[in-house]
Amino acid sequence: MTGNSYDVAVIGAGPAGLSAARTAAAAGARTICVDRYAAPGGQYYRQPADGTGGTATQRHGRALADAAWAAGAEYLPSTNVWSVSGGLRLEIIGDGRRGVIDCRAIVVASGAHERVAPFPGWTLPGVFTAGGLQALLKSCDLAVGPRVVLAGTGPLLPVVAASLARHGVRVSAVLEANRLLRRALRRPLPTLITLSGQPGRLAEAARASVSLGVRRSRLRTGWAVVAAHGQAQVQAATIARLDARSRPIPGTERMIECDAIGIHFGLVPATDLYQLLGAALEYRPDLGGQVPVLSATMQTSVPGVFGAGDGTGVGGAQLATLQGEIAGQAAAACAGGTGFPVGALTGRKRRALANAARFRGLYGELYGLPAGLDELIDASTLICRCENVSRADIDQALARGARTAASVKSLSRCGMGSCQGAMCGPVLASLVAAHPGEGRDQRGPLTARPPLQPIPIASLLGEAP
Amino acid sequence: MELIVDGQPVPARPSDTVGAALLRTGRLHWRRDLAGSPRGMFCGIGTCFDCTLTVDGNPGVRACLTRVHPGMSVETSDGSR
Numbered sequence: 223m224t225g226n227s228y229d230v231a232v233i234g235a236g237p238a239g240l241s242a243a244r245t246a247a248a249a250g251a252r253t254i255c256v257d258r259y260a261a262p263g264g265q266y267y268r269q270p271a272d273g274t275g276g277t278a279t280q281r282h283g284r285a286l287a288d289a290a291w292a293a294g295a296e297y298l299p300s301t302n303v304w305s306v307s308g309g310l311r312l313e314i315i316g317d318g319r320r321g322v323i324d325c326r327a328i329v330v331a332s333g334a335h336e337r338v339a340p341f342p343g344w345t346l347p348g349v350f351t352a353g354g355l356q357a358l359l360k361s362c363d364l365a366v367g368p369r370v371v372l373a374g375t376g377p378l379l380p381v382v383a384a385s386l387a388r389h390g391v392r393v394s395a396v397l398e399a400n401r402l403l404r405r406a407l408r409r410p411l412p413t414l415i416t417l418s419g420q421p422g423r424l425a426e427a428a429r430a431s432v433s434l435g436v437r438r439s440r441l442r443t444g445w446a447v448v449a450a451h452g453q454a455q456v457q458a459a460t461i462a463r464l465d466a467r468s469r470p471i472p473g474t475e476r477m478i479e480c481d482a483i484g485i486h487f488g489l490v491p492a493t494d495l496y497q498l499l500g501a502a503l504e505y506r507p508d509l510g511g512q513v514p515v516l517s518a519t520m521q522t523s524v525p526g527v528f529g530a531g532d533g534t535g536v537g538g539a540q541l542a543t544l545q546g547e548i549a550g551q552a553a554a555a556c557a558g559g560t561g562f563p564v565g566a567l568t569g570r571k572r573r574a575l576a577n578a579a580r581f582r583g584l585y586g587e588l589y590g591l592p593a594g595l596d597e598l599i600d601a602s603t604l605i606c607r608c609e610n611v612s613r614a615d616i617d618q619a620l621a622r623g624a625r626t627a628a629s630v631k632s633l634s635r636c637g638m639g640s641c642q643g644a645m646c647g648p649v650l651a652s653l654v655a656a657h658p659g660e661g662r663d664q665r666g667p668l669t670a671r672p673p674l675q676p677i678p679i680a681s682l683l684g685e686a687p
Numbered sequence: 688m689e690l691i692v693d694g695q696p697v698p699a700r701p702s703d704t705v706g707a708a709l710l711r712t713g714r715l716h717w718r719r720d721l722a723g724s725p726r727g728m729f730c731g732i733g734t735c736f737d738c739t740l741t742v743d744g745n746p747g748v749r750a751c752l753t754r755v756h757p758g759m760s761v762e763t764s765d766g767s768r
Contacts, residue, residue: 271702335734347716347727354731362707454725455715610721640736
């Protein structure tokens with residue numbers, strides 16, 4: 223079992239993690255960056271298959287990584303943190319072998335994952351998350367197809383659709399559940415002002431529109447996939463128009479043949495590591511759900527534990543980079559026994575943080591969760607993919623008096639499987655909150671317990687894998 | 688290069704993940720859930736654990752995260768995780 227001491231350990235190698243590793247190392251801290259993936263970049267800066275070339279964005283990500291290693295940070299890829307013991311000791315596992323990392327300060331930058339919304343047939347092979355389709359494209363040059371339907375809500379939908387279309391996939395439909403124009407026009411002037419501060423995002427949206435437009439794959443607003451059909455894999459999707467409360471309008475259903483469906487309903491910050499470290503969380507639906515409580519210098523409620531990036535609240539790559547810079551500096555100062563006051567933040571950083579907060583507000587207004595789609599979840603539809611727990615099972619637990627997501631989990635096994643509630647957690651919370659009865663509006667996360675991912679017992683027993 | 692999947696050779700590019708190599712052959716599923724229904728890849732980023740299979744004798748390996756190497760032995764399973 224390998225063990226090592228560092229000043230700063232950064233978990234995650236996306237924009238936030240790489241920035242934190244760079245500034246921590248540059249400040250003189252002995253820094254290590256632990257990454258679940260085989261190559262740095264996280265999701266946003268996912269690198270091309272052979273590690274060279276790619277888009278300007280991918281090259282920028284490579285430059286971020288190179289800068290972190292040049293500053294002296296070490297990189298530990300294909301390694302997962304599965305537990306925390308004794309204060310700031312990280313229990314890690316990679317290639318079936320255990321190790322520990324002792325450190326004086328931690329920056330948690332493990333990002334967010336996609337929020338999913340169940341519908342009949344959603345567990346059929348061929349149903350992916352939109353981000354998953356994007357990951358396959360970026361990392362392995364693989365375009366799933368030939369006919370793909372994308373559905374859900376969020377700016378990622380047209381971006382992924384455009385990427386697929388450029389790779390020759392026939393994007394049969396891009397269905398955005400929210401009526402974006404209507405929502406944008408509710409407060410036109412603030413919307414315009416906020417968008418004017420986001421030139422990068424506007425450019426990306428424009429590029430996606432052109433790519434889709436020339437291939438006649440129009441984005442439809444106020445539509446959703448309401449069912450997936452197929453024997454052993456997806457062969458068709460039923461789509462329908464949604465009313466003002468995002469419930470499917472009877473009579474508007476039509477069936478489209480397709481080979482794959484990509485779904486996306488925003489991002490959910492990953493809080494399991496914060497929980498193990500004892501950091502206080504708060505419920506912020508505008509940021510994607512449960513997030514750590516952070517100071518202006520990215521410190522959590524636990525001394526020595528800092529956070530940065532989408533895992534602290536969904537905000538995109540630029541904000542993540544900025545937060546990472548701050549967290550890395552603060553963590554290095556903490557490891558060195560000195561403080562890092564708010565006053566150390568430059569005016570540029572403060573303005574950038576304020577800009578990001580405005581955009582988050584707009585994002586929430588445009589891409590709110592289409593709650594009416596919960597109606598699609600019929601009794602036999604699975605909520606928990608890992609343990610095969612259906613809506614009927616959840617309803618039964620609620621009928622038996624369960625009032626919290628935790629107690630529904632205890633009764634039904636929802637959230638007890640390999641993914642530990644990453645997929646079903648938000649859906650479960652929504653169903654519990656919506657159930658009539660007192661005291662059911664419980665938004666707390668499902669309790670995280672080690673191991674955070676399944677690990678081989680052989681590794682715990684000290685046997686060779 | 689080639690992987691051996693359930694005893695059969697499957698082509699793969701050096702930078703593929705096991706999942707990508709399987710998808711590239713047109714195979715969308717390689718696992719059975721608790722009800723015996725087919726499962727393949729879902730989230731693609733290592734969060735959902737739908738895509739697990741046995742690699743070089745190690746079970747529960749996420750196909751979407753695991754880069755291939757020449758001669759890798761892959762077993763897909765029915766009913767187990």
